[in-house]
Amino acid sequence: MSATNAPRPLVSFDAVSKRYGSVIAVHTMNLEIYEGEFLAIMGPSGCGKTTSLRMLAGLEEPSEGEIQLDGQRINEISSVERDTPMVWQSLALFPFLNVQKNVEFGLKMRAIPTEERQQRARRWLERLEILELADRDISQLSGGQKQRVALARSLVTEPRILLLDEPLSALDANLVVRMQGVLSRLQKELGITFVYVTHSQSEAFAMSDRVVIMSQGRIEQIGSPKAIYRSPASRFVADFVGANNILSGSVTGTGDALGISTAVGHFLCNPSAAVDYSEADNLDMVISADLVQISMENPTLQNSLRCRFISEEFVGSIVTIFAELEDGSDFKVQARQRDLANMALEEGATFFASWNASDAHLISPNKA
Amino acid sequence: MSMRPPRHFLLRGYVVLVFIFVFTPILTSFIFSVNSDRFPTIPLGHFTTHWYETIFADPDVWDAFRISGIVSISVAILATFIGFCTAYTDYRYNFTGKALYLSLALLPPTIPLVIMGLAMLALLARINMSGEIYSIVVSHVVLCSPFAMAVIRMRLAQIDPDLESAAWNLGASNWRAMGEVIVPFCRPAIASAFLLTAAVSFDEFAVAWFVSGLNKTVPVIILEILQGNTDPQINAIGSIVFITSMTLVILAQLILMRKTINQTAAGI
Numbered sequence: 001m002s003a004t005n006a007p008r009p010l011v012s013f014d015a016v017s018k019r020y021g022s023v024i025a026v027h028t029m030n031l032e033i034y035e036g037e038f039l040a041i042m043g044p045s046g047c048g049k050t051t052s053l054r055m056l057a058g059l060e061e062p063s064e065g066e067i068q069l070d071g072q073r074i075n076e077i078s079s080v081e082r083d084t085p086m087v088w089q090s091l092a093l094f095p096f097l098n099v100q101k102n103v104e105f106g107l108k109m110r111a112i113p114t115e116e117r118q119q120r121a122r123r124w125l126e127r128l129e130i131l132e133l134a135d136r137d138i139s140q141l142s143g144g145q146k147q148r149v150a151l152a153r154s155l156v157t158e159p160r161i162l163l164l165d166e167p168l169s170a171l172d173a174n175l176v177v178r179m180q181g182v183l184s185r186l187q188k189e190l191g192i193t194f195v196y197v198t199h200s201q202s203e204a205f206a207m208s209d210r211v212v213i214m215s216q217g218r219i220e221q222i223g224s225p226k227a228i229y230r231s232p233a234s235r236f237v238a239d240f241v242g243a244n245n246i247l248s249g250s251v252t253g254t255g256d257a258l259g260i261s262t263a264v265g266h267f268l269c270n271p272s273a274a275v276d277y278s279e280a281d282n283l284d285m286v287i288s289a290d291l292v293q294i295s296m297e298n299p300t301l302q303n304s305l306r307c308r309f310i311s312e313e314f315v316g317s318i319v320t321i322f323a324e325l326e327d328g329s330d331f332k333v334q335a336r337q338r339d340l341a342n343m344a345l346e347e348g349a350t351f352f353a354s355w356n357a358s359d360a361h362l363i364s365p366n367k368a
Numbered sequence: 369m370s371m372r373p374p375r376h377f378l379l380r381g382y383v384v385l386v387f388i389f390v391f392t393p394i395l396t397s398f399i400f401s402v403n404s405d406r407f408p409t410i411p412l413g414h415f416t417t418h419w420y421e422t423i424f425a426d427p428d429v430w431d432a433f434r435i436s437g438i439v440s441i442s443v444a445i446l447a448t449f450i451g452f453c454t455a456y457t458d459y460r461y462n463f464t465g466k467a468l469y470l471s472l473a474l475l476p477p478t479i480p481l482v483i484m485g486l487a488m489l490a491l492l493a494r495i496n497m498s499g500e501i502y503s504i505v506v507s508h509v510v511l512c513s514p515f516a517m518a519v520i521r522m523r524l525a526q527i528d529p530d531l532e533s534a535a536w537n538l539g540a541s542n543w544r545a546m547g548e549v550i551v552p553f554c555r556p557a558i559a560s561a562f563l564l565t566a567a568v569s570f571d572e573f574a575v576a577w578f579v580s581g582l583n584k585t586v587p588v589i590i591l592e593i594l595q596g597n598t599d600p601q602i603n604a605i606g607s608i609v610f611i612t613s614m615t616l617v618i619l620a621q622l623i624l625m626r627k628t629i630n631q632t633a634a635g636i
Binding site: 057058059078079080083084085086088089090092094095096097105106108109110153154157 | 528530531533534535536537538539540541544548549552553555
């Protein structure tokens with residue numbers, strides 16, 4: 001389900017701030033989280049994403065502002081009384097209890113009778129395909145199995161919202177992809193809200209309906225993964241997400257296509273409809289590395305740059321080329337390995353990087 | 369890393385020497401406790417349980433064991449409880465004066481026992497609490513709590529800080545989380561602290577001698593027997609005390625070690 005089908009906010013942050021002494025961890029945050037959506041909060045470490053999640057879980061109290069759950073202010077409601085279970089980065093499974101007892105914990109605290117408790121716990125173990133591990137000790141489980149126990153333990157109370165704090169960060173790459181599938185499917189089947197905190201772009205983009213990008217306690221951008229990838233709202237987002245090249249310049253001609261002059265040349269760019277640009281405005285032009293074409297002799301598209309090849313990074317079908325521009329700044333190009341096979345790219349070689357006017361994205365520093 | 373043989377040999381020899389130095393007196397005492405001769409001389413006489421029979425025929429000795437038993441069990445319960453509370457406040461809270469609080473909590477074992485005994489006697493006599501069994505209990509609790517605290521604190525240092533929050537998050541109140549998560553996690557350390565404090569209290573002489581009055585504990589009666597006559601009764605009672613204390617301490621170590629080994633095996 002996407003946000004547009006369920007426009008009712010389940011959670012809202014209204015100008016929420018969190019201070020620790022003189023340090024501001026979260027700065028006047030406004031955010032609505034909808035019923036049934038998969039929302040990822042993403043940012044570098046120390047950006048306030050985990051603090052926001054902990055405030056939602058009731059483990060931290062906001063210094064200012066109001067958090068509402070289902071239309072009710074929950075600032076003063078303790079974690080114990082909220083049904084906002086969390087999957088922890090460390091998983092925080094109870095090492096002295098076996099798998100079944102771990103999953104039953106939340107029900108035991110709610111004084112559910114033993115028999116019902118066991119049945120419900122087993123149902124969740126079955127759903128997560130770990131029923132045969134019910135009697136094992138936590139120390140006997142693999143990373144992926146522990147993950148499933150942690151999920152079952154949080155979901156057993158059948159909450160309307162599940163909070164996940166970088167739960168996959170301890171797993172190896174293959175397992176991460178598998179667990180992403182498990183989480184995505186689970187969220188769609190259950191139809192409940194998942195709030196997923198991560199610093200990993202691939203995790204956030206692979207699973208979520210909407211992504212929130214945070215930096216230094218502030219929200220930089222909220223949008224669909226595609227919107228964030230293709231139209232970053234600020235220089236920070238352009239830097240943090242994807243493989244983007246950012247050229248700073250100023251407007252030299254307005255019209256259907258904007259003329260932009262930078263330290264490395266003059267380029268054309270289609271302006272976004274919503275913004276009025278005038279002569280001499282300063283702005284940043286973002287060119288995604290995967291929209292750039294490479295050629296050795298002549299440029300193939302409208303805008304082009306001369307680059308000097310430095311190195312390449314080969315990760316399978318896609319190759320990232322690191323190059324240097326005339327003014328010494330870096331430029332990245334991503335291309336399919338197949339397309340580069342017959343090019344003589346070696347250190348010091350020069351080539352043309354070119355792109356369409358419609359593929360560059362503009363960010364006005366004052367608007368960000 | 370493998371050591372070169374000569375050095376290896378020397379080190380082994382050194383360790384054996386240290387053990388001989390530590391255990392010979394105790395072993396000697398044990399041997400003479402089952403020797404028929406009145407005086408510890410070589411060659412030995414024949415094997416006998418006479419000296420054990422003599423001390424167990426003495427009602428004063430029975431009384432001393434009874435008192436020591438009551439005292440060490442009460443001390444173990446109280447000191448472990450207090451030690452746990454102190455260790456938990458240290459783990460959980462930050463407050464001004466915490467360093468002072470902790471150094472006060474760990475202070476008692478650094479005070480010379482004679483001074484401690486004298487001070488306890490002076491205080492307890494002034495408030496009319498000296499010379500009773502509970503006087504010994506009170507004094508020993510002061511002495512033993514820091515040991516319990518140290519053992520439990522070590523365990524709390526290994527806890528995943530998210531564990532308690534996870535319990536709250538799943539609907540456990542503060543007290544519930546304490547009972548369902550913190551205490552079970554610390555259980556091996558709590559058992560170990562219990563045994564250790566029982567052993568310290570059972571062994572302790574100086575403070576007990578000052579505050580016990582007519583309620584003599586085992587170490588106090590040993591001194592009394594020693595002053596009256598010198599025969600292997602002393603060796604017999606000494607061996608019993610040694611075995612009791614060692615059993616408690618070794619059990620405490622085993623409980624702690626088993627937990628650590630399990631966790632190492634699990635790759636934590």
